[in-house]
Amino acid sequence: MIITKPNIGSLSMQKWVTYLDDHKSQFTNELLDFLRIPSISALSEHSGDVERAAQWVADRMTVAGIEGVRVLPTEEHQVVYGEWLHGGDRPTVMIYGHYDTQPVDPLTLWSQPPFEPTIKEGRVYARGASDDKGNMLVTILAVEALLQTEGKLPVNLKFFFEGQEEISSPGLQGFLAANRDLLACDMVVSADGLQWDEDHPALLLGMKGSCFLEIDVLGPRNDLHSGLYGGAIQNPIHALAQILSSMRDPDGRVLVRGFYDDVISPSEEERADTAAIPFDVDSYKEEVGVRAIYGEPGYSTLERTWLRPTLEVNGIWGGFQGEGLKTVLPSQAHAKISCRLVQNQDPAKIVDLIATHIEEHTPPGVKVTVRPMSSGTPAYVIPANHPGNEAARAVLESLYGRPPYHCRLGGTLPVAPLFLKELSAYTVTLGFGLQDEGAHSFNEFFRLSNFELGQKAYCQLLERLGEGP
Amino acid sequence: MIITKPNIGSLSMQKWVTYLDDHKSQFTNELLDFLRIPSISALSEHSGDVERAAQWVADRMTVAGIEGVRVLPTEEHQVVYGEWLHGGDRPTVMIYGHYDTQPVDPLTLWSQPPFEPTIKEGRVYARGASDDKGNMLVTILAVEALLQTEGKLPVNLKFFFEGQEEISSPGLQGFLAANRDLLACDMVVSADGLQWDEDHPALLLGMKGSCFLEIDVLGPRNDLHSGLYGGAIQNPIHALAQILSSMRDPDGRVLVRGFYDDVISPSEEERADTAAIPFDVDSYKEEVGVRAIYGEPGYSTLERTWLRPTLEVNGIWGGFQGEGLKTVLPSQAHAKISCRLVQNQDPAKIVDLIATHIEEHTPPGVKVTVRPMSSGTPAYVIPANHPGNEAARAVLESLYGRPPYHCRLGGTLPVAPLFLKELSAYTVTLGFGLQDEGAHSFNEFFRLSNFELGQKAYCQLLERLGEGP
Numbered sequence: 001m002i003i004t005k006p007n008i009g010s011l012s013m014q015k016w017v018t019y020l021d022d023h024k025s026q027f028t029n030e031l032l033d034f035l036r037i038p039s040i041s042a043l044s045e046h047s048g049d050v051e052r053a054a055q056w057v058a059d060r061m062t063v064a065g066i067e068g069v070r071v072l073p074t075e076e077h078q079v080v081y082g083e084w085l086h087g088g089d090r091p092t093v094m095i096y097g098h099y100d101t102q103p104v105d106p107l108t109l110w111s112q113p114p115f116e117p118t119i120k121e122g123r124v125y126a127r128g129a130s131d132d133k134g135n136m137l138v139t140i141l142a143v144e145a146l147l148q149t150e151g152k153l154p155v156n157l158k159f160f161f162e163g164q165e166e167i168s169s170p171g172l173q174g175f176l177a178a179n180r181d182l183l184a185c186d187m188v189v190s191a192d193g194l195q196w197d198e199d200h201p202a203l204l205l206g207m208k209g210s211c212f213l214e215i216d217v218l219g220p221r222n223d224l225h226s227g228l229y230g231g232a233i234q235n236p237i238h239a240l241a242q243i244l245s246s247m248r249d250p251d252g253r254v255l256v257r258g259f260y261d262d263v264i265s266p267s268e269e270e271r272a273d274t275a276a277i278p279f280d281v282d283s284y285k286e287e288v289g290v291r292a293i294y295g296e297p298g299y300s301t302l303e304r305t306w307l308r309p310t311l312e313v314n315g316i317w318g319g320f321q322g323e324g325l326k327t328v329l330p331s332q333a334h335a336k337i338s339c340r341l342v343q344n345q346d347p348a349k350i351v352d353l354i355a356t357h358i359e360e361h362t363p364p365g366v367k368v369t370v371r372p373m374s375s376g377t378p379a380y381v382i383p384a385n386h387p388g389n390e391a392a393r394a395v396l397e398s399l400y401g402r403p404p405y406h407c408r409l410g411g412t413l414p415v416a417p418l419f420l421k422e423l424s425a426y427t428v429t430l431g432f433g434l435q436d437e438g439a440h441s442f443n444e445f446f447r448l449s450n451f452e453l454g455q456k457a458y459c460q461l462l463e464r465l466g467e468g469p
Numbered sequence: 470m471i472i473t474k475p476n477i478g479s480l481s482m483q484k485w486v487t488y489l490d491d492h493k494s495q496f497t498n499e500l501l502d503f504l505r506i507p508s509i510s511a512l513s514e515h516s517g518d519v520e521r522a523a524q525w526v527a528d529r530m531t532v533a534g535i536e537g538v539r540v541l542p543t544e545e546h547q548v549v550y551g552e553w554l555h556g557g558d559r560p561t562v563m564i565y566g567h568y569d570t571q572p573v574d575p576l577t578l579w580s581q582p583p584f585e586p587t588i589k590e591g592r593v594y595a596r597g598a599s600d601d602k603g604n605m606l607v608t609i610l611a612v613e614a615l616l617q618t619e620g621k622l623p624v625n626l627k628f629f630f631e632g633q634e635e636i637s638s639p640g641l642q643g644f645l646a647a648n649r650d651l652l653a654c655d656m657v658v659s660a661d662g663l664q665w666d667e668d669h670p671a672l673l674l675g676m677k678g679s680c681f682l683e684i685d686v687l688g689p690r691n692d693l694h695s696g697l698y699g700g701a702i703q704n705p706i707h708a709l710a711q712i713l714s715s716m717r718d719p720d721g722r723v724l725v726r727g728f729y730d731d732v733i734s735p736s737e738e739e740r741a742d743t744a745a746i747p748f749d750v751d752s753y754k755e756e757v758g759v760r761a762i763y764g765e766p767g768y769s770t771l772e773r774t775w776l777r778p779t780l781e782v783n784g785i786w787g788g789f790q791g792e793g794l795k796t797v798l799p800s801q802a803h804a805k806i807s808c809r810l811v812q813n814q815d816p817a818k819i820v821d822l823i824a825t826h827i828e829e830h831t832p833p834g835v836k837v838t839v840r841p842m843s844s845g846t847p848a849y850v851i852p853a854n855h856p857g858n859e860a861a862r863a864v865l866e867s868l869y870g871r872p873p874y875h876c877r878l879g880g881t882l883p884v885a886p887l888f889l890k891e892l893s894a895y896t897v898t899l900g901f902g903l904q905d906e907g908a909h910s911f912n913e914f915f916r917l918s919n920f921e922l923g924q925k926a927y928c929q930l931l932e933r934l935g936e937g938p
Binding site for chain 2: 042103166167168208210212219220221224225227230231232234235237238241242248250289290291294295301309310311312314315316317322325328329330338340363364365366373409410411438442
């Protein structure tokens with residue numbers, strides 16, 4: 001794809017372009033090696049694999065010529081750090097990515113084992129291919145190309161690769177606070193990001209915050225016979241259904257008292273940026289596989305996902321789930337909930353509001369406990385004219401032949417607000433995933449064309465950042 | 470226990486009493502053998518075990534001296550039939566029981582493997598011990614004692630043991646219709662029953678009907694990232710919670726339109742029978758392990774479970790249920806529902822009403838299908854003065870020293886209304902389970918004292934029935 005872009009010609013003058021092209025198949029094989037490590041951060045039985053992935057990353061960084069590479073402990077999975085600090089008074093840029101992956105269940109939906117990567121039609125299929133192993137490896141390879149061909153980098157560079165992004169980075173708050181000097185930088189560039197589609201680049205100007213909780217509804221001591229006790233004992237599943245129903249109105253507007261109190265409504269600029277992006281509801285419905293869209297009245301689909309806070313049940317279970325009949329009145333029922341939050345909402349306060357709501361809506365006869373699943377993440381926004389965004393915009397325009405859309409994201413990158421708070425550094429996002437690549441779902445893949453495009457983009461970005469504003 | 474009853478003395482004159490006492494440990498060992506067969510009718514991987522249990526029963530019947538024993542196919546699991554028809558013009562009684570069991574999950578709650586029976590403090594612990602293997606084996610042993618000591622039985626006798634009671638006997642309607650002559654009888658006596666407690670006998674005068682259905686809520690084609698799609702796509706779990714909540718008011722009264730239309734309100738006699746039974750709400754709460762009871766206003770706890778129709782969710786599942794976080798907006802959510810029905814409610818009509826209700830309460834953006842899980846069972850009632858009940862009452866009074874309570878049951882015995890319809894025979898219930906024995910739950914057990922008491926009760930009952938009204 002890259003060679004069809006008209007204004008890409010000047011790139012071919014660069015020695016690192018040749019280096020990247022010459023090492024294409026080696027780099028692809030290395031990506032496959034990286035993808036074979038089942039580094040699922042959420043599952044304790046995979047913690048050894050998460051460590052193995054950290055070591056793989058550290059080793060690959062050292063091979064690339066990155067200095068001071070070390071694997072550092074946090075309260076959760078490790079951080080892999082590295083640096084190249086011979087850029088004098090050039091800016092210090094810290095590259096961010098994550099080497100952990102989402103879980104893979106339900107496994108039955110995968111066309112292949114998720115940790116046995118397969119290349120088909122220019123795509124590499126594996127859990128973590130797009131989110132985020134493919135994207136983060138890009139940055140190491142780009143830096144290698146620069147170091148091997150130029151002998152130096154255009155900026156001072158640090159690397160920060162974490163292994164707990166998919167579990168909301170619970171260990172990073174403490175780690176950043178304790179390592180402010182080591183990590184000091186002028187900006188962060190995150191390789192955990194998306195472009196709009198194959199032909200349209202995007203700048204990411206905001207990400208939602210999040211909070212997570214689990215609800216446990218406890219009824220009778222044991223499962224009971226639904227005939228012998230039905231109608232006389234509160235059923236925990238009914239109680240849970242009642243609680244969950246009370247949390248949203250039929251349009252998905254959250255009914256938890258105070259949920260919207262601190263919300264800053266979308267600005268004119270945010271709404272205009274969003275409206276400027278072509279969005280076809282019919283293809284969206286077809287892509288997702290639903291007959292009707294849905295959501296808070298008065299907002300478009302993109303506004304709902306990018307600019308409005310949400311509450312979703314991620315999982316529910318209780319009673320008999322097997323084949324056939326088992327007519328129990330169950331002892332327990334459970335649900336997992338996540339909220340996506342916008343600017344100015346405090347995740348801890350939202351969890352408290354939900355806990356209060358649940359308490360007020362718990363029917364008699366059951367005991368309900370609410371467990372926050374992490375300390376949560378506030379929303380994150382970066383000014384469109386931040387120097388890092390200006391550089392990324394120029395790179396994307398040169399690679400794609402058109403300016404990037406100004407996008408926001410319903411997803412959360414927990415570390416971005418932490419970098420801002422602890423290091424006073426904004427996080428610019430430059431990643432080459434696409435929305436159809438099955439991140440957090442099954443048959444995840446990454447386009448090899450974007451794997452290569454990304455390497456060239458990072459070389460260009462570092463050069464531009466080295467030129468200063 | 471039996472020897473402490475004052476008016477039991479006359480029993481010791483009977484030769485079959487000695488026979489039963491002499492064979493106590495052999496019979497207990499045979500019960501353990503029977504309980505080792507994991508005859509779970511709901512799970513197809515156990516269908517071989519269900520067949521094995523049928524053969525075990527047939528073999529044991531033959532050893533007992535029962536004639537014409539055969540294992541007969543139905544559309545579902547087999548029926549074991551046997552007979553002794555040399556009673557001339559004495560009435561023909563058909564003994565009923567079931568050799569299948571409930572599933573055992575969650576296995577973690579059991580103190581021992583459920584199919585490795587263990588005797589502790591006069592109780593035998595195993596799945597099926599109380600419901601119904603212990604109770605049904607009682608009847609074969611009683612008949613053996615009569616045949617071995619008297620050389621004959623006081624009535625014409627048939628046996629009908631099924632292997633599909635725990636899945637609502639889907640194959641019996643057709644089987645009974647096709648075998649009316651073979652099964653013709655004056656009455657059925659069911660060994661699948663309970664006494665009130667260790668000291669108080671009970672006559673069972675009614676059982677609820679039932680119907681079962683599964684609800685499948687289908688949303689997006691695949692699980693989606695809750696950040697990228699949350700708020701814009703209907704969440705199947707929320708939709709299901711909304712549907713389930715719409716089905717009952719906070720007191721458990723069913724809100725499905727038409728659900729109560731055909732209900733005949735409890736009669737004065739039924740309410741008086743129920744009110745005559747001592748019932749302590751505090752011990753009930755303690756036994757079940759809840760802080761508050763619950764249910765339809767205007768009815769007592771016993772009336773709610775015995776005389777009023779109910780709707781309960783038996784199981785629910787959807788999305789991520791594992792450890793930690795997986796922030797999906799799930800593709801599907803599911804629930805299993807059972808209703809317990811009273812006299813004059815038609816199970817098929819109730820399923821239709823629920824399906825209509827669900828259709829009317831399905832929010833946009835999801836597709837919901839409703840699958841009936843069986844053809845359902847109507848409620849069953851037997852007159853208190855049926856000759857079988859008169860005989861059972863006399864036996865219970867002689868064994869316990871007090872007249873039985875007149876009880877109803879929230880549970881369902883699907884075959885009882887079928888026997889009435891196809892054979893014009895009422896089913897009298899005489900079983901020796903107790904409510905605390907964990908039927909349909911974990912750590913199920915049966916009291917060996919009742920295993921022995923039951924054998925003597927059945928000998929007495931057959932003698933009384935042989936005397937005629």
